[in-house]
Amino acid sequence: MSPQKEKAHVAVVGAGLTGGLLACYLGRRGYRVDVYERRPDPRVTGAERGRSINLALSERGIDALRRIGLADEVLADALPMRGRMVHPLGGAPNFQPYSISGDRAINSIGRGALNNALLDAAAATPGVTIHFDHPLTELDPEAGTLGFADGSQAKADIILGADGAGSATRGLLLAYAGDAFDEEVSFLDYGYKELTIPARDGGFALDPGALHIWPRGTSMMIALPNPDGSFTGTLFWPNGGTGSFASLGSPAAVERHFRKNYPDLLELIPDLPGDFRHNPVGLLGTVRCGPWQMLGKVALIGDAAHAIVPFYGQGANAAFEDVVELDRCLEATGDDWPAALPLYEQNRRENSEAIAEMALANFVEMRDKVADPLFKLGKRVEHTLERLLPGVYVSRYELVSFSTTPYATVRRRVRRQHQALAAVAAAAGVAAAALIAKAVRR
Ligand SMILES: Cc1cc2nc3c(=O)[nH]c(=O)nc-3n(C[C@H](O)[C@H](O)[C@H](O)COP(=O)(O)OP(=O)(O)OC[C@H]3O[C@@H](n4cnc5c(N)ncnc54)[C@H](O)[C@@H]3O)c2cc1C
Structure with a gap:
């Protein structure tokens, strides 16, 4: 353990899904962590209304939970969903499996249950303290001070904003940095x-x-x-x-x-x-902003850095991957925060942009294409290719939901697969045309 690691005191803003998991990871690394959450304790008051009641957890999120021994507990309450059941207007429902084997599943899980499991785990981790009813209203990145709605203040060496799509930390960074910080909410x-x-x-x-x-x-x-x-x-x-x-x-x-x-x-x-x-x-919106970190001591994570639309079921999964990546960067730099935070941003930015784009595209697929006979034929061809070329042709859905392949790599790989398919189809078309021409000339 480096001397800095023993000393650094971390403040996490937000005890939602990202903040809860982040506190567990940092506590396990030996940090003193204070988490400041706007709401009262949901384990006492029940979940807040107006947020999605359940969400789909897939391999990326499960991997992050597995690394700290929480996956089995969380999945015990989950319901596996092995495909889409499409309800066309005026027709019988039809089932479209997510994987060729038909047994790979994404998991429906209650947001409240997941949040509570993370809060329990964080609160039980030595060094972690959670302060509820503490909405952040002020931030001085240089001094490392935080101010809350009730006028109280706190100080930390490192401040991590995990306060969601409408992040107060992000707003305060914008106010602090002016033109040096970009924010776009579409x-x-x-x-x-x-x-x-x-x-x-x-x-x-x-x-x-x-x-x-x-x-x-x-x-x-x-x-x-x-x-x-x-x-x-x-x-x-x-x-x-x-x-x-x-x-x-x-x-x-x-x-x-x-x-x-x-x-x-x-x-x-x-x-x-x-x-x-x-x-x-x-x-529903997409948040793009940058830089995600300033002065090597204040950073954004999860939805606060990159909220996306929910059509790939990946927002929380991607946020959990952020936490794993930050932990990896701390490990790689010997817990040198000024080196770890820029590395975390560098490693995650391209991936969060890729999933933001894929999530928007998946809305069109879900609301429109899934009912189209041509789309269904395309899915059958895709599954046949996956069967014929195992590990060579892998569908986008499979790579996004059932692997931890970085999102940007998924996007590049799927583009290459589609280009190869188009080339094969074009070559087959040319060969067929040549055969027809030959037959006609005879
Ligand atoms: C309709 C819908 C469906 C979705 N479905 C899925 C899905 O199937 N799969 C999936 O992976 N993702 C899904 N998502 C996305 C997922 O909900 C988010 O990516 C995830 O909640 C992000 O977690 P977070 O902790 O970063 O942010 P949040 O969950 O928003 O948590 C932020 C926390 O910060 C607190 N906070 C806010 N402001 C302050 C402040 N000023 N001071 C202190 N605390 C503050 C909040 O009270 C909250 O507890 C869905 C989203 C929506 C809207």
Whole structure:
């Protein structure tokens, strides 16, 4: 253990998914860690409303939990989803497996349960203290001081902002650095609203082994199972115009819209107009900013650095990878923070840009393409290629969800695979044309 490692005192802002995991990792490295969280303790008060109730955890997130011995505990409550169940309008649902073997799964897990497991683990790690009801309102990066809404102050050698997409730490860094800090928040013209599909006769009303999608061209609904037999459905609808949340002003309009576009859901969600009216509409956006670190002592991590849209189910998974990477950089530099923080940014930036782009592209795939017969044929061809060329041709979904291959490498590899396929298809076309010409000339 280096002398600096024994001495450095770290403040983490935010005890969400990233902050909870980060505190566990840093505590295990021997740091004294103080975590400052805006909310009261969710283990006492229950989860905050208005956040997604469940989320899909895949290999990257599981790998981060496994490294600190938490994966089994967290996965004990998870429900594996082995593919998409697509509900077309007016047709029977069809299942599209995520992997060629059909047994690889992403895992539906309660956000609250995951957050609580991380908070329990962090609180049990020597050196870690969590301070709830501490919203950060002031930051002096040079002095290393933090100020909170109640007027109290704290000081630390290192300050890590893990305070989510609307990060106060990021806002305070912008105010401190001015033109030396860039921030771009691109909101999608879509929002989301959650609905509950309750358990039916003590069991699941839909197959709990799948992620359900109702693709409707320009919008969609998805549903993930919960351990209590219910499903949490999420509508992703435009913010304005026809078919937007705002356009359905009365219970009768809501019912009419669902009868026309999602008729099976009317039966599955008994209090649809009530749910629709009471549940808030959430924003969806991509955060790009930089630099992620300043002075070798203040840095952003997780959604605070790079929030993405949720269509690849990777935001939390990517945030957990950040934590593993920061730990790796501390190891590689002998816990020399001024060297580790720029290295962490260098190693993660390209990857977070790649998953941000893939997540946006996956929205079009989910809401529109999954119902298209050509898309389904393409998926079958892809799975055949994976079977014929194991380890040579691997689908993007497989690489993103079932491996820890860096996102940027995934993007490059998939581009090369597509170029090779296009070249093979073109060569086959030329050969076929030559054969036809020869036959015609004969
Ligand atoms: C609808 C939806 C579905 C999603 N589905 C998935 C999915 O299936 N799979 C997946 O991997 N990801 C998913 N995500 C993304 C995932 O939720 C985020 O990537 C993840 O929550 C990021 O964790 P975080 O800790 O960085 O931020 P957050 O979870 O936002 O946590 C930030 C924490 O900081 C605290 N905080 C905020 N401001 C302050 C302040 N001023 N002072 C102190 N504390 C503060 C907050 O109270 C909170 O506890 C989804 C997101 C949405 C919106």
